[in-house]
Amino acid sequence: MSRENCRKPERALSARFVETVTKPGKYFDGQGLFLRVAKNGAKQWVQRITIRGKRCELGLGSPPAVSLATARKLALEYRGKAMLGGDPLAEKREGRAGLTFADAVERYAAAKLDEFRNPKDRKRWRTVFETYALRTLGRKDVADITVQDVLRVLEPIWHDKTETAKRLRGRIENVLSWATVAGHRTGDNPARWKGNLSEILPKPSKVAKGDNYPALALGDVADWWAALAQRDGMAAKALQFLTLTAARSGEVRGMTWDEIDLGDRGETDKTPVATLATSATRRAVWTVPASRMKNGREHRVPLTAEAVALLESLPRMEGSPYVFFAPRGGMLSDMSVSAVMRRMQEAEVKAGRPGYLDPRTKRPAVPHGLRSTFRQWAAERGYPRDMSEIALAHWIGSEVERSYQRSDMFDRRWAMMAEWAAFLRCETVQGCNVVKLGAAE
CATH class of the missing domain: 1.10.443.10 (Intergrase catalytic core)
Incomplete structure (x- = not known):
């Protein structure tokens, strides 16, 4: 019987299941705790909790660094604080130095840009961020970036520079995905296209003004x-x-x-x-x-x-x-x-x-x-x-x-x-x- 979307403690996860599961989805354990498995196989512990009347999600780290037992202990602790009127999310943020989007771009680049063989491609990758994104998102904590923040970057260039905006959106998504897996943010990726920005922005193919280079007859x-x-x-x-x-x-x-x-x-x-x-x-x-x-x-x-x-x-x-x-x-x-x-x-x-x-x-x-x-x-x-x-x-x-x-x-x-x-x-x-x-x- 599938464990997905089962919230009852009697259907709790096992350490073996956490270690072996690869199918993308959300697997619930109890106390609002669930294991999120991304399409690329990355895993993260997340707790859904109501803090002062507001429903939130807290990232509790990723296995195997954070075991099932540790995640359960943290979930119980945070739940207790919230029931007593505390704000475990604020405490968690105050307890660590926030990672800005600009810093996340640099750390992602250090890990991934070696995949570009041509130094000019690496330079272009950074230039797009510097030109269009860092002024708006650079100083913002990656944990606080919302869909509205991403839209403030993309909307001014979506119609006039469609191809550039399309590439930029994908790169912002990649950086924020890295930040999530690295434990610096939780929740859905605000730069995701399908079922997210696709509901707000027109399709690139509908607004592109023909980015082909003019040719000689x-x-x-x-x-x-x-x-x-x-x-x-x-x-x-x-x-x-x-x-x-x-x-x-x-x-x-x-x-x-x-x-x-x-x-x-x-x-x-x-x-x-x-x-x-x-x-x-x-x-x-x-x-x-x-x-x-x-x-x-x-x-x-x-x-x-x-x-x-x-x-x-x-x-x-x-x-x-x-x-x-x-x-x-x-x-x-x-x-x-x-x-x-x-x-x-x-x-x-x-x-x-x-x-x-x-x-x-x-x-x-x-x-x-x-x-x-x-x-x-x-x-x-x-x-x-x-x-x-x-x-x-x-x-x-x-x-x-x-x-x-x-x-x-x-x-x-x-x-x-x-x-x-x-x-x-x-x-x-x-x-x-x-x-x-x-x-x-």
Whole structure:
């Protein structure tokens, strides 16, 4: 017979049951005492008690540190104090130093942020809290944080910065969940979505304003590429290389010379693409280490003739390892690359033209949106989905599928990127037009 929701002392828990139970739920023992088992298997003793007419929950610690016998003793003691008009909850709070939300964030980070392989991801995790949450919640004791407190953080950004707010809510929930398991608070998690904030805030999918990065229309690619070629400066060169490789801005800006192998040079670049696709030539490759990749896996990028020529045209700064270096030798900023596209758009508008707009949102295209442009081009040219997704360094399929699909299709991707470069120059067989699948039938 299930022990769950049984309040009678004759159905009291046993030490063995406390030790072995894993099913999430609440298991009552008597005197208002129950064992709460979370979905992740964490256990906590909680006592429901009425203090001065108000129903409360007191955390009594977690097994095995706090045994069943100890929890019963504490529950009886607190019940007696409450019956005599005392306030065991206030005494408990006064008897320990409160843990502020800011301190909880730091302690959670110390325990969990090693799971992020990229230091930049760890920095972003903290930045979101610093920007949106700590001003409101930072000095507040985690034991006192309520749903209303969480809403004061989320509501101002829920509609305008939906994706950020969605991530922040999950992170607040994680921190408060840690605080509960660590014995610093009791009760339900005020940042929980299902059956909690979901009843107050609209679904993110209903209010998101399309957080996709504005992409360059395929019909504008040739003109845009020609205009970019007229621009000087290291940031413009980085944007050219980013476009040729369909890489992320951070991957390009952080690229160092020791990541590049130019392969067999000479007559290679004059060989037709169709021949190169099946030849044994050792082609140029840029190998991005796992530590700099979003998915945490090493990524090989085939470098076509255009990409290699661009690299060979670049100056080098003594003492700087970066291919695309900033004026003082450090890494280019993301803003400097974005500024190139912004100035190109401004020049078009000044000339009385609409400029380079995303065909769906009508917003000016940005560097990261060029990856979407490449993805659309690859799809409409009929390239296999997996091949274009590998080119973008996206995860392919499930973990099981990836364990069997170990090839990165390097040679085939080289031919695809060579044709992409030809499309940028408006030198494909079909000219500057994109032939959609089935259009030739």
